[in-house]
Amino acid sequence: xxxxxxxxxxxxxxxxxxxxxxxxxxxxxxxxxxxxxxxxxxxxxxxxxxxxxxxxxxxxxxxxxxxxxxxxxxxxxxxxxxxxxxxxxxxxxxxxxxxxxxxxxxxxxxxxxxxxxxxxxxxxxxxxxxxxxxxxxxxxxxxxxxxxxxxxxxxxxxxxxxxxxxxxxxxxxxxxxxxxxxxxxxxxxxxxxxxxxxxxxxxxxxxxxxxxxxxxxxxxxxxxxxxxxxxxxxxxxxxxxxxxxxxxxxxxxxxxxxxxxxxxxxxxxxxxxxxxxxxxxxxxxxxxxxxxxxxxxxxxxxxxxxxxxxxxxxxxxxxxxxxxxxxxxxxxxxxxxxxxxxxxxxxxxxxxxxxxxxxxxxxxxxxxxxxxxxxxxxxxxxxxxxxxxxxxxxxxxxxxxxxxxxxxxxxxxxxxxxxxxxxxxxxxxx
Amino acid sequence: xxxxxxxxxxxxxxxxxxxxxxxxxxxxxxxxxxxxxxxxxxxxxxxxxxxxxxxxxxxxxxxxxxxxxxxxxxxxxxxxxxxxxxxxxxxxxxxxxxxxxxxxxxxxxxxxxxxxxxxxxxxxxxxxxxxxxxxxxxxxxxxxxxxxxxxxxxxxxxxxxxxxxxxxxxxxxxxxxxxxxxxxxxxxxxxxxxxxxxxxxxxxxxxxxxxxxxxxxxxxxxxxxxxxxxxxxxxxxxxxxxxxxxxxxxxxxxxxxxxxxxxxxxxxxxxxxxxxxxxxxxxxxxxxxxxxxxxxxxxxxxxxxxxxxxxxxxxxxxxxxxxxxxxxxxxxxxxxxxxxxxxxxxxxxxxxxxxxxxxxxxxxxxxxxxxxxxxxxxxxxxxxxxxxxxxxxxxxxxxxxxxxxxxxxxxxxxxxxxxxxxxxxxx
Numbered sequence: 001x002x003x004x005x006x007x008x009x010x011x012x013x014x015x016x017x018x019x020x021x022x023x024x025x026x027x028x029x030x031x032x033x034x035x036x037x038x039x040x041x042x043x044x045x046x047x048x049x050x051x052x053x054x055x056x057x058x059x060x061x062x063x064x065x066x067x068x069x070x071x072x073x074x075x076x077x078x079x080x081x082x083x084x085x086x087x088x089x090x091x092x093x094x095x096x097x098x099x100x101x102x103x104x105x106x107x108x109x110x111x112x113x114x115x116x117x118x119x120x121x122x123x124x125x126x127x128x129x130x131x132x133x134x135x136x137x138x139x140x141x142x143x144x145x146x147x148x149x150x151x152x153x154x155x156x157x158x159x160x161x162x163x164x165x166x167x168x169x170x171x172x173x174x175x176x177x178x179x180x181x182x183x184x185x186x187x188x189x190x191x192x193x194x195x196x197x198x199x200x201x202x203x204x205x206x207x208x209x210x211x212x213x214x215x216x217x218x219x220x221x222x223x224x225x226x227x228x229x230x231x232x233x234x235x236x237x238x239x240x241x242x243x244x245x246x247x248x249x250x251x252x253x254x255x256x257x258x259x260x261x262x263x264x265x266x267x268x269x270x271x272x273x274x275x276x277x278x279x280x281x282x283x284x285x286x287x288x289x290x291x292x293x294x295x296x297x298x299x300x301x302x303x304x305x306x307x308x309x310x311x312x313x314x315x316x317x318x319x320x321x322x323x324x325x326x327x328x329x330x331x332x333x334x335x336x337x338x339x340x341x342x343x344x345x346x347x348x349x350x351x352x353x354x355x356x357x358x359x360x361x362x363x364x365x366x367x368x369x370x371x372x373x374x375x376x377x378x379x380x381x382x383x384x385x386x387x388x389x390x391x392x393x394x395x396x397x398x399x400x401x402x403x404x405x406x407x408x409x410x411x412x413x414x415x416x417x418x419x420x421x422x423x424x425x426x427x428x429x430x
Numbered sequence: 431x432x433x434x435x436x437x438x439x440x441x442x443x444x445x446x447x448x449x450x451x452x453x454x455x456x457x458x459x460x461x462x463x464x465x466x467x468x469x470x471x472x473x474x475x476x477x478x479x480x481x482x483x484x485x486x487x488x489x490x491x492x493x494x495x496x497x498x499x500x501x502x503x504x505x506x507x508x509x510x511x512x513x514x515x516x517x518x519x520x521x522x523x524x525x526x527x528x529x530x531x532x533x534x535x536x537x538x539x540x541x542x543x544x545x546x547x548x549x550x551x552x553x554x555x556x557x558x559x560x561x562x563x564x565x566x567x568x569x570x571x572x573x574x575x576x577x578x579x580x581x582x583x584x585x586x587x588x589x590x591x592x593x594x595x596x597x598x599x600x601x602x603x604x605x606x607x608x609x610x611x612x613x614x615x616x617x618x619x620x621x622x623x624x625x626x627x628x629x630x631x632x633x634x635x636x637x638x639x640x641x642x643x644x645x646x647x648x649x650x651x652x653x654x655x656x657x658x659x660x661x662x663x664x665x666x667x668x669x670x671x672x673x674x675x676x677x678x679x680x681x682x683x684x685x686x687x688x689x690x691x692x693x694x695x696x697x698x699x700x701x702x703x704x705x706x707x708x709x710x711x712x713x714x715x716x717x718x719x720x721x722x723x724x725x726x727x728x729x730x731x732x733x734x735x736x737x738x739x740x741x742x743x744x745x746x747x748x749x750x751x752x753x754x755x756x757x758x759x760x761x762x763x764x765x766x767x768x769x770x771x772x773x774x775x776x777x778x779x780x781x782x783x784x785x786x787x788x789x790x791x792x793x794x795x796x797x798x799x800x801x802x803x804x805x806x807x808x809x810x811x812x813x814x815x816x817x818x819x820x821x822x823x824x825x826x827x828x829x830x831x832x833x834x835x836x837x838x839x840x841x842x843x844x845x846x847x848x849x850x851x852x853x854x855x856x857x
Contacts (some may be wrong), residue, residue: 012544018607026607029637032517057634058618066633070602070613079537079544080634085513086548104534112483116440116507119457120514139631140536174497179446184500187493190485207485207503209457249555256525269525280483281786391596 001430002378003048003385004405004414005272006038007239008392011052012080012098021395030078032086034392039087040149041397043095045405046415048270048427050078050087051096051128051219051239051387056104059310063317068306075310081113095423097126097219097237102155104132104141107162108202115167118211123275123422126217131156135313153226158197160234167195167215171203171257183279183356185209205377213424223251227253232258239387242360243340246382248273270384270427277363277370277388279399286364297353304352334424359389367407375413431857432805433475433812434832434841435525435700438465438819440479442500442509449822451577457506459514464516465819469522472832473842475698476523477515478556478647478667478814479508483529484564489737490745495730502738507516509541522825522852525554525647525665529828530584532560532569535623536630538587539594545723546639551849554645556667559584561806562741563672565717581654586625587841588662593623595643597633611636641851651763660686663697665854667814669767670701670788676808698854701804705815706791714791724786740765749778787816802840 014029016022017188028034042050047348055077062068080098087096102108110127112374117125131152132138165218174189193204221239232255240251251273256266278293280286297304301321306314309316313380319326325341325348341351356379361377363370406415420426443461463622469477485503496503497517508526515524528538533557538555545553559580560566566574575583602617621632648659649667653668656710659666666683670676684694706721708714725732733744740758742765747753752774772780788804790813801813835841847853 014612017612018610026612029603029612030544030639032548056540058633060620064724066615069635070618071611073612076636078547079541082513082541082545082548084511086517089514089517104515104537106532106569108483108570109532113507113510116457116510119506120459120510136631139629141534142536142629177445182446183498183500184442184445185497187497190493190497201567201570203564207487209504209508260795261551294560358549 001415002374003270003272003381003427004046004412005048005237005385005387005406006042006048006050006392006400007274007387007389009050009389010074010077011054012083014076014079014345015391016393017073025393026299028074028170029076032083034394036082036086036090037394038392038397039091039094039096041401043091045401046417047094047401047405048385049097049126049217049237049423051097051126052083053077053100053128053385054080054099054101054130055134055137056101056132056140057416058136059134059136059311061136061315062306062309064315068303069310072303074303074307081117084117084125085120088124091124093124093418093421095124095126095217095427096121097128097217099128099130101130101132101137102159103138103143103152107159107200107203108166108206109167111163112161112206112208113214115206115208115211118213118216119208123212123424126211126219126236126423127237128219128221129156129160129230130222134310138196149224151228153230155199156230157233158199162193162197162200162202164215165195166202166204166206167210169193170210172210172214175209193312213422215424217424228254228258231255232264232269233262235269235382236424237272239359240271240273240383242273242362244359245361245377245381248360248377248383252381252383266421268428272385272387273360273381273383274389275361275363275374275386276359276390277400277404279365279367279370279403281366282363283369286366290364294353298349301349301352305348308348308352316348319348321352322347324348325351360386367403370404372412374408375411378413431840431842432801433698433700433854434473435475435665435812435814436469436477436819436827437702437814437816438479439502440481440506441502441504443699443818444820445500447818448822450818450820453680457504459511460752460818462511462515463518465824466519466522466524468824468828469517472828473831473836473845474828475812476520476525476645476850478554479511479524479527480556481505481508481527481558482562482565483532483560483568484562486734486738487564488741488743489734489853491518491743495734496738499731499734501731501734507531509545512545512553513548513617516545520550521552521845521848521853522569523552523554523645523853525556525836525850526551526619527556527558529558529560529565530587531566531575531580533587535590535628536632536634538589538805540634540636542591542644543595543636543639545632545724546641546644547636549638550596551851553641554647554664554850556647556649557588557662558638558649563622571839577652578654581628581650581658584658585626585661590623590625590628590630592643592662593621594630594632594634597621598638600642602639603637617666641849645850645854651796655763656683656686658694659683659697660690664851665698665700665811668699668701668810669763670703673804673807676701676788676810680808680810696855698813700812701788701808701810702816703813704730704789705797705817705823705827705831706789707831708793711792711796714793714797718789718791725784726782729778729781733777736781737767744777744781747777749781753777753780757834767839794830795836797831798834798838798840801835803842
């Protein structure tokens with residue numbers, strides 16, 4: 001058995017604005033209902049979690065204007081954190097992971113917020129930690145310049161240490177709620193943290209009581225060396241974006257080796273691989289659908305390139321789209337992705353057209369054929385599951401939750417039901 | 431007509447007191463959902479969740495009293511509760527406290543705009559500077575900035591947040607599905623805010639919510655706090671006292687608004703008020719007598735409260751001697767109020783005396799009489815109920831008192847606007 005999740009590429013944002021099968025998205029920007037429907041559907045499908053990406057910038061790198069960002073709403077992202085209670089109120093079991101930046105949240109605020117959310121969600125919340133690689137985002141937070149890539153991860157490691165220390169500031173048996181003797185908590189079991197690090201300090205303790213998970217689930221993505229070290233050290237689940245089943249296998253092996261070196265049990269981290277299955281009623285129909293999607297993407301090349309401009313803080317509109325991808329190894333954000341493109345020798349047009357979403361293995365076919373392939377890939381790679389990286393539309397949700405998931409379940413590949421009440425326990429159940 | 435609000439904490443409520451129902455199950459959130467729905471039925475303008483980020487340890491130089499009794503701790507983050515309440519209600523305003531000392535302006539502006547969308551325009555933020563060194567130490571400082579600098583920071587913060595909240599013009603979202611344009615990029619502007627304490631490039635990466643600028647609430651009573659409120663606030667949490675005192679307070683606030691170039695009627699001043707409601711007036715007086723006796727009997731609780739507010743450890747003082755002059759960088763106004771004109775009294779006398787805030791005591795009918803009379807005298811905009819949320823308090827105030835006020839035409843019979851701002855400024 002493996003885990004399923006959904007990677008929401010623009011978080012609590014706007015998906016496929018004004019496109020076919022996207023419902024009332026034009027007027028529903030900022031409305032939670034699509035995501036509530038998604039949560040209930042994915043819970044029906046037995047998903048372990050849904051993960052909301054995030055970003056704190058409205059880019060104006062591409063052509064130097066905000067046009068590509070707002071014309072179709074594609075880079076609008078609402079704060080994912082306040083959406084969480086809407087999703088958990090409508091569900092009972094599925095985990096909800098929201099992205100927060102270790103560069104922008106003080107550890108005390110993050111520890112307290114997620115301790116509270118752990119209560120509000122009855123133990124079903126997680127945080128996806130990013131270090132923020134975008135210069136404009138840093139400037140939104142008043143920081144003058146980008147912190148070098150590797151230092152960001154040093155800071156992030158320390159950030160996690162403070163947060164975990166604060167989550168541990170109340171002993172498990174500190175809260176008594178002894179109504180007869182009128183003792184709420186035993187003060188000898190609540191401790192100051194007195195954290196003094198290189199980047200952060202916090203006295204503690206938290207003034208919130210531990211939630212059902214005590215430590216909300218920590219999720220991480222980012223394939224650079226520093227990113228992988230961070231994931232192996234701190235994460236409970238890792239989002240992996242690689243190409244091909246061999247890379248899937250080596251990624252999982254790499255995470256395991258790093259964990260063993262750190263004294264962690266590799267089973268304590270679930271590595272999920274991004275996929276974007278193209279589903280139809282027959283293999284031929286799925287191929288046709290895939291070809292149509294590639295064609296539409298190629299025709300919309302400027303929007304795709306705008307995404308790269310944002311990704312890399314470089315205005316790609318000034319390059320010839322039919323020249324090879326330039327070397328951006330000095331790029332401070334998304335290093336590993338950029339290196340992959342430069343190595344491939346593809347033109348910008350080719351790289352962008354074929355990029356679509358991050359996709360570890362191409363999956364094109366019927367629910368049954370794709371389920372079988374997923375099982376085989378997972379057997380070979382030894383990973384822990386997959387994350388769907390398709391745009392959030394009700395059509396896509398239905399194809400996955402009511403098409404693919406039942407096929408996976410029939411083959412015994414995903415859970416028939418949730419065994420535990422908390423996200424952490426369900427994630428670590430197998 | 432006047433406005434009603436309820437002032438609460440996301441805390442233990444009266445967790446082991448009589449009639450506290452599920453208070454003992456803190457932090458079960460069902461209690462808050464039931465509460466918000468009851469207040470909405472009653473026509474309240476808003477509920478306001480105060481907040482703090484430390485466990486008090488001034489009294490006895492230990493967290494013991496606070497943790498043993500559940501006094502002022504734990505407190506959970508109200509920003510996580512607001513969405514749950516928004517999902518469970520349709521009309522009532524939801525205000526949560528945010529500290530200008532520790533929330534980055536961009537995070538604050540984006541969070542509040544998101545909540546504004548999620549709630550259909552019903553959120554507000556109560557801005558505080560956070561008064562305690564312990565809070566500052568949790569956020570990595572040795573001690574808090576002094577009182578006046580905290581407000582200088584808050585002013586810069588409010589300007590930065592306002593600049594971000596207005597970074598999209600009102601008509602930037604065109605939602606033109608025929609030509610495929612969601613928003614007009616020429617109406618979205620880089621903010622480039624640069625103040626003494628904060629800078630932010632902007633714009634926000636979210637379109638404005640229904641209110642664009644969520645309602646701003648403020649509670650400071652000091653001169654700099656009032657100056658801040660007169661510039662930014664839409665509603666003010668006012669301490670209460672004698673009729674004369676409240677009248678003077680409101681006059682001062684209105685004068686400050688005029689000085690700041692604002693319409694004094696644009697800001698709603700709600701007085702924090704204790705309510706004791708009985709079936710009959712005599713029942714209420716008996717409840718009041720018992721409540722006061724219990725408070726006086728709990729001298730330790732009184733001293734702990736005084737220590738909490740002032741940061742001064744009153745456990746080290748002689749209970750039966752006059753209190754030497756004290757000064758504090760913490761809640762200045764509250765601390766000054768405790769001792770004003772009482773220099774000759776012993777600590778025991780001061781601690782045992784109920785701080786003279788406004789109490790409305792009576793049957794629903796006699797309580798309504800009193801409220802009507804207070805408003806006629808003071809000319810204020812309404813009341814903020816200061817009570818833990820227990821089923822009894824909800825039943826008394828939202829179930830008995832509010833319908834009586836409504837029958838008399840003293841509070842709204844229905845919500846006439848969709849947004850908190852709209853309802854708050856409807857009258």
